Amino acid sequence: MTLSKDTDPLFVKEGADFMYQKGTSDPEDGYRTSVYRHRDSEMRIVMCRIPRPLCTLHIYVPTITDNNKGLPHTLEHLIFCGSKQYPHRGYLDAMAVCNFSEGTNAWTDVDHTCYTLSASSEQAVANMLPVYLDHVLNPLLRDHQFVTE
Secondary structure: OEEOOOOOOOOOOOOOEEEEEEEEEEEEOOOEEEEEEEOOOOOOOEEEEEOOEEEEEEEEEEEOOOOOOOOHHHHHHHHHEEEOOOOOOOHHHHHHOOOOOEEEEEEEEOEEEEEEEOOOOHHHHHHHHHHHHHHHHHHHHHHHHHOOO
């Protein structure tokens, strides 16, 4: 069954930032998948609703480099040091705790970095998503932060 943006009320809403692309559903297993595309960055968000108590979020960002100096791993750490709209270090994790989350985390592989979040509900992830995306898409990258990372 193919879903439309009108029959799949996910917390990523079509509007100024995101455009609904497609969705599928398996009524037998209860799985639902929807794909949204960010209008400016072309980044895609794939929402998979799986019937279980925890809701998880994985944001994959391509981080390919031409050397082995560790820049993607450094950037992974700097993401958590503040963003354009939320400039204070630790704000993201404090908000995660307030939303009954296990906290944020990340890991870097050869060609991508994955930013993760596990929370008690879809609503908790919905509360966190705009803040997390601002950290990933608009990190502050202050000079003094590079020294500590």
